[in-house]
Amino acid sequence: MATTEKRQTITGFNFAEKECIWMRAKVVPVKYCDNAFDCTTCAFDTVMGRKIAREEEAAGWGTEVSRRLRADLRCRHALTGGAPASKMCAHNYECATCPYDQMLDDMMQMDHTMFGPPQYLNAHGYRVPRDYYIHIGHGWARVEYGGRVRVGLDDFGNRLVGTVSNFRLPSLGTRFKTSEECFILAREGHEAGVRSPLTGVVTAVNQKLLDQPGVTNSEPYTGGWVMLIDPMELRSDLKGLAFGIEAARFVEAEAERLLSMIADDPVAAAAAGGEPITDVYGAFKDMGWDSLVKKFI
């Protein structure tokens, strides 16, 4: 069916900010993306490509794009969260021949969310995946195929809480704003609400956590995912999250804060080496749930 190449726009679930890159480039006055920023399968992009190809002989396309986009030359993957928000296009939006674009596409096709673990940065022994966004409350967000965003609790948060006894998951269709509590984890009568990294509607939940809450401790970034969110303000929300090296630095700072709280000695924060324990709360229960776990999550 001819329609298989074009993804539908689903009313009420799409990004609030979704200007097509051609609109952003001011080549067309109004055009909103209806293809999850996947220009390679977009019919509109194909048509525009042909049009530009015709005009290319008359005027240098690269020069024209550079002129029009001087204000905002961001990579298309930065718009979907597949690349850091600051990533600029260095290839005049010729994605078909751009090595960076090909590399990211290859990574997506390898689909490390499907069968294998992501690649991690090491932040004082805590794992921070390279292509995940981290919220200040230790929720993570990963932008996936179709613009969907997977959400969970990061390695630091999991080690801090330790053995989770049960989860309270949101209902499908629930709408959250950034930093609202979106799911609750409980341990020994204590509860902690994990804040949503972004604004959107819950479209999938991981009920495996109801039967096996420990999965989130052992696989915080893969099998321990908590929900999928259909984002509503993706681009602006991602600006408020840490990514890549920035995320690793944030977790390092949190690890140092935790160590200085536990050791009650600021000098101890400079310690290095070893692997973080897997159950911080369990090891320091006298500090209390509120003054340990809730200081971070």
Add this chain to the structure above:
Amino acid sequence: MKKKKEQPPSANKGLISVVPLGKVGPDVIRVVSDSLQGILRVPVDVEEETIIPQDAFMEGRNQYNAMTVIKFLANDRPHKSLKVLGVTQKDLCNPILTYVFGEAYMGGSAAVMSCHRLYTDQTGEPVSREQFLDRVVKVALHEIGHTFNIAHCHTDRCVMRASNSLMDLDSKLNYLCPYCELFLFDALRAALQ
């Protein structure tokens, strides 16, 4: 931004497509597609609405024959994805079952599910929207699971456990047990090679 060349046909396409058969709420389709992607961890697309084939209608029963619909999805319309799931509001059945929540051929390329009987409880009272959507996800996962050659499972709350009633459906959860997950990954690896 030119169209890429020399890419395999499946590049950047979902492995599973969700097709609304007639009018189906956009939230239902979105929840089905996102939950399939979220739980199975494979890319999923949504296709445009298609009319349910009229030759599937069984006048004497005022229901649609799920087997005919599956054949239509698999053979009578082109699709680039590995598997297709049709979602309809119509009541489905097959020649020997009074109704079905969904149906698929083992290892086939298409499956179909119906929302028709998921709105109410055993006594006919309407259930909450959350419970309805939860049921929809379980049926969708279960039927797509069959297309990956996963048989009915006997693990407590695995989504591949057989469910003959709404009570059965409500008592399981929306995930694959480790064995079914292994079968799924093996089937995916084999299909992608």
